[in-house]
Amino acid sequence: MASLIQCPHCGARPKEEFSIKGSAEAERPAPDAAEDAWFEYVYQRDNPIGRIEEYWQHTSGCRRWLVVERDSGVHTVYRVLDATAARSSE
Amino acid sequence: MRYSAFQIFKNALGGNTGWKPVWREPEPKPKYDVVIAGGGGHGLATAYYLAHEFGVRNICVLEKSYIGSGNVGRNTTIIRSNYLLEGNTPFYELSLKLWEGLEQDFNFNAMVSQRGVVNLVHTDGQRDAARRRGNAMRMHGVDAEYLDAQAVRDMLPFLDYRNARFPIKGGLIQRRGGTVRHDAVAWGFARGADSYGVDIIQNCAMTGVRRDGNRIVGVETSKGFIECGKLALCAAGHSSHVAEMAGLKLPIESHVLQAFVSEGLKPFIDTVVTYGAGHFYISQSDKGGLVFGGDIDGYNSYARRGNLATVEHVMEAGVAMIPALSRIKVLRSWGGIMDMSMDGTPIIDKTPLDNLYVNAGWCYGGFKATPASGWCYAHLIAKDAPHPVATRLRLDRFRRGYLVDERGAGAQPNLH
Numbered sequence: 440m441a442s443l444i445q446c447p448h449c450g451a452r453p454k455e456e457f458s459i460k461g462s463a464e465a466e467r468p469a470p471d472a473a474e475d476a477w478f479e480y481v482y483q484r485d486n487p488i489g490r491i492e493e494y495w496q497h498t499s500g501c502r503r504w505l506v507v508e509r510d511s512g513v514h515t516v517y518r519v520l521d522a523t524a525a526r527s528s529e
Numbered sequence: 530m531r532y533s534a535f536q537i538f539k540n541a542l543g544g545n546t547g548w549k550p551v552w553r554e555p556e557p558k559p560k561y562d563v564v565i566a567g568g569g570g571h572g573l574a575t576a577y578y579l580a581h582e583f584g585v586r587n588i589c590v591l592e593k594s595y596i597g598s599g600n601v602g603r604n605t606t607i608i609r610s611n612y613l614l615e616g617n618t619p620f621y622e623l624s625l626k627l628w629e630g631l632e633q634d635f636n637f638n639a640m641v642s643q644r645g646v647v648n649l650v651h652t653d654g655q656r657d658a659a660r661r662r663g664n665a666m667r668m669h670g671v672d673a674e675y676l677d678a679q680a681v682r683d684m685l686p687f688l689d690y691r692n693a694r695f696p697i698k699g700g701l702i703q704r705r706g707g708t709v710r711h712d713a714v715a716w717g718f719a720r721g722a723d724s725y726g727v728d729i730i731q732n733c734a735m736t737g738v739r740r741d742g743n744r745i746v747g748v749e750t751s752k753g754f755i756e757c758g759k760l761a762l763c764a765a766g767h768s769s770h771v772a773e774m775a776g777l778k779l780p781i782e783s784h785v786l787q788a789f790v791s792e793g794l795k796p797f798i799d800t801v802v803t804y805g806a807g808h809f810y811i812s813q814s815d816k817g818g819l820v821f822g823g824d825i826d827g828y829n830s831y832a833r834r835g836n837l838a839t840v841e842h843v844m845e846a847g848v849a850m851i852p853a854l855s856r857i858k859v860l861r862s863w864g865g866i867m868d869m870s871m872d873g874t875p876i877i878d879k880t881p882l883d884n885l886y887v888n889a890g891w892c893y894g895g896f897k898a899t900p901a902s903g904w905c906y907a908h909l910i911a912k913d914a915p916h917p918v919a920t921r922l923r924l925d926r927f928r929r930g931y932l933v934d935e936r937g938a939g940a941q942p943n944l945h
């Protein structure tokens with residue numbers, strides 16, 4: 440993966456400054472959603488080869504949550520957005 | 530040919546021209562009773578035990594690349610059965626027992642070396658956890674011994690004993706643990722399976738699954754359609770990918786794990802040592818190279834290479850544990866794709882489809898499991914019932930709340 444990640448707030452920063460949470464694709468179910476919905480959300484994974492969206496946190500920088508779009512097959516990073524911006528653009 | 534000292538002698542007299550390839554390279558037949566998708570250690574062991582123990586012989590193993598190209602040829606070769614939890618200890622102990630007799634059983638030198646595995650402890654909390662794990666092992670009839678600081682020092686004089694932040698307070702040793710030459714494991718199982726007529730089909734990827742309702746009819750491959758009685762998935766890092774072909778979603782993420790080997794050195798480290806203060810473990814191969822690694826990189830990946838940040842972290846941890854490493858040159862590094870399950874424990878089970886079976890979720894620890902995984906999977910496929918030591922390795926344990934979470938990190942594989 441690229442050694443430098445383009446944080447929308449801090450600019451190009453070393454990848455080690457970021458913590459990776461995991462897939463940003465599944466939507467968190469409502470608190471009172473059925474057990475099946477929670478099972479899907481907590482345990483099941485699409486785990487695709489190719490373009491994925493992930494939650495990253497810029498832990499050693501602005502501490503904002505970001506959505507990083509990258510390729511799980513070749514490690515290319517395509518796009519980094521603030522999580523709020525990523526969600527409102529949908 | 531049965532290998533023996535006599536054969537070596539006889540072939541030497543014949544100028545060593547009598548050795549033959551040890552498995553055939555057949556074209557796929559139109560139909561098999563069992564198709565195994567994935568020719569890694571586990572797929573080959575499954576084929577071997579199906580034929581050798583359970584009398585099922587009309588089998589093919591599909592391997593998209595060559596035998597040994599996957600994790601079976603990429604791991605750091607450590608075997609052990611030092612697990613804490615109920616569902617794990619008997620399974621890994623069966624595996625260790627199978628390793629102990631494997632070379633005689635499949636008549637191949639896999640260089641099984643029971644040189645011991647030491648887990649160092651640096652704090653009172655770690656000591657308590659190590660003793661607890663040791664006691665759990667002993668209650669299952671597994672060998673475990675707690676070494677005090679002096680015993681560790683006598684055994685491993687090259688560690689840094691002046692580290693004020695992470696003093697070495699002792700260690701848990703499993704003397705029956707050790708290392709095995711990983712390529713030879715793939716080759717030995719392949720040769721053994723082939724001798725029973727199992728077709729090992731290399732450079733043949735499974736690309737799709739043909740279904741008739743709840744039954745699998747056969748598989749699409751790069752060498753055409755193959756009909757099957759039963760389909761056994763065994764694709765390690767690509768488990769989600771092959772399961773998806775059958776319409777199945779798994780509780781698995783694929784992550785990259787790196788490993789390293791140094792230039793050849795004179796005998797230096799005669800056991801396996803793991804650091805308790807960082808993510809680092811090391812052993813020395815019979816060729817003299819130091820074989821070591823650390824943690825997974827921490828992000829989903831299907832690329833068989835990792836990040837420099839992890840390389841740096843592993844080197845730092847290594848030098849902190851063994852200062853003498855700072856002057857050693859690294860020869861090679863590589864990565865492998867791990868099938869990380871949501872509780873860190875594997876899955877060997879039936880699936881909601883009638884004749885589809887799944888073997889996956891080995892994380893970074895599936896090499897040691899190779900014989901037991903093959904044996905238990907073969908048992909499941911042949912008898913449609915789980916082997917007694919593998920009853921907790923169910924696919925539906927996540928839905929039902931029966932996780933086997935050795936690490937206690939929850940459904941966050943990059944923390945396992």
Ligand SMILES: Cc1cc2nc3c(=O)[nH]c(=O)nc-3n(C[C@H](O)[C@H](O)[C@H](O)COP(=O)(O)OP(=O)(O)OC[C@H]3O[C@@H](n4cnc5c(N)ncnc54)[C@H](O)[C@@H]3O)c2cc1C
Binds near residue numbers: 593604893894
């Ligand atoms: C760096 C590293 C260090 C490790 N260290 C250890 C260790 O010290 N101890 C330990 O116990 N474990 C260790 N492991 C883990 C262990 O190697 C794996 O858990 C284990 O090898 C997985 O099972 P396998 O051998 O069947 O996998 P693999 O050898 O990966 O077999 C899976 C096979 O499936 C094939 N395949 C995938 N998709 C398809 C398809 N569509 N069609 C046909 N074939 C397909 C692949 O090509 C591959 O050959 C380590 C792993 C790595 C990467």
Ligand SMILES: [Zn+2]
Binds near residue numbers: 449497501502
């Ligand atoms: Zn930032």
